[in-house]
Amino acid sequence: MNPALSISVALCTYNGARFIEEQVRSICLQTVPPAEIVLSDDASADGCVELARKAVEACLQERPGLSITLKVLRNAASLRVTKNFEQAASACSGDLIALCDQDDVWYPDRLARMVAEFDKRPELLLLHSDARLVDGQRKDLGQSLFHALEVQRFELEWIHTGRAFDVFLRRNLVTGATTMFRRTLLAPAVPFPKEWVHDEWLAIVASAIGRVDVIEDALIEYRQHENNQIGARRDSFLGKVRKALASRGNTHAERAFKAELLLTRLLALGDRVEPDTIRKLRDKLVHQRFRAALPPSRVARCLPVLREALTGRYNKFGRGARGVVRDLFESV
Template sequence: MTTTISVALCTHNGAKYIEAQLRSILAQSVLPIQIVVSDDASQDGTLSVVHGVLGTAQAEAVGITVTVLNHVKNVGVTSNFERALLACTGDLVALCDQDDIWHLDRLESARRRFEDSPELLLLHSDARLVDRDGEALGYSLFDALDLTDEERAAITGGRGFEALLKRNLITGATTMIRRTLVDRATPFPKPWVHDEWLGIVAAATGRIDLLPEQLIDYRQHGTNQIGVRRLGIRGKIGRIFEPRGGRNLYLASRAAVMASRLALLGDLVPERITELADGKLRHLKVRAELPDGRLGRLAPVLREIRTGRYSRFSRGRGDILRDLLQPAGSTR
């Protein structure tokens, strides 16, 4: 039986780029059976472009069902993707931004990996980063993320949950999931963005993986709803000295939501994963309770270093330096 694919495409004032994205979907070597377009209160004629490109007769001619969801009031990116994903009916769902361009084999390459790996719940790939005019920026998505060999090995080796506990590595625009994951992951909790939450639930209840190939052109143009920014050395050092504010408290609140939501999934979540989620929460509670004075932070930070939790649940030396050196302030 052929594995079917839906596309979950979310839009918001995307008229400038949406036609190119839609035509790249229609040009795929393996076509989807369904395209769900969920529009978040666009005011620039986005849906007119969508209807023009995906006219009923044209879509039906190649066997694609088009579902258009039109939201009168703005709901935001994460809620918009939730609505789009819930409307998808294919065995697999490819997430899609409004302003990118898919390479011809994006769906075929991803579907092949799913068919070869029954336990796989989420797959993401590298992407070629391009500017507003589609010109290559000279580096890839994985380059911009500073994806390390250790992180690659964790994801491809069945330790994706451990990798995602430290930081999000999932970019929705390059992601394909099994439809069953939608039911496990929804409703999306408010402290989390849709793609990172899908990654957490997939890694907790199954397996995630990555493709090193660049399967889309990922457009960066200053008005992206969600994009990627490459930090240089000065930017990374600057983060260490940003005012602390409520950042650690915010991270602890996210960890609390993660632990409670995973508990609701019962036997789908192995005991090992539950213990890791609880350990992450304990670690971030310690970080959230660090005093404002730098000297007072030294003892609790040293205790966390000795437990190894900075390396297991945070960004290691970078977060140690942050917690020791950041001044008190109001920046998250």
């Protein structure tokens, strides 16, 4: 397969020497390899960049005719995850950009399967997939990423049928390590707000202006280990109870501020965003501000929460009864 669309990989590293060689090999030895890897290193001190270089060189020697350019960006001071991925993606030159963590392993046909979708669907702006969860030694943990996230059938169907924005207003289901998008998405999405994680920002902006879809198969091994910056584990029943009783903190105020940032960005995009999309986001902001302003007293929250539940916004912009329970029982 020789896709008409060129492929870049945006790979971010931070002290990733333990796993980087295995990940880079899985990228280079794809059935449809990328034209370039842009590695943005966030002030590592463990030699992972040099290991990545060696891994690329070894693959080029093993597979005559393979041509992959490695571009390295080094940060003297850490940018952190979101801004480091912004830097990596912005430096990519391919038509399609695949996001990549330093510690996973791609199945050989990950790029082929995703590029095929973009090749046949000009309207497709961003695509993500499921992943198989493994431990540090790549031992299967017996569940997929979507299982850990408790993804519901209706959420997948909404994404398939063009309602991804509705899904993402409720919660993010897009994990950057499984994501590919058209480089044209960068113009409306950059700069990434530091308050957002890069993958959820790209996903919701893409869903507001174009088509997002999902491949329900696992296309990578998503490694879960003690040094994950962002991981995926399914909460136990006890874990859910603890969350329901945990301190409210600034969570809801921070979510309201994130919604404000998104609204500002989408309004700046003018006619690219449908009025109904803006209306939904404004309604989401009303709900998030309501939750942020709830009183400290659990008793005093009961009537306002009941009234808010009757509006249907807990279902539209959250996980329904779970949000109601948390708002009733969370501590201050």
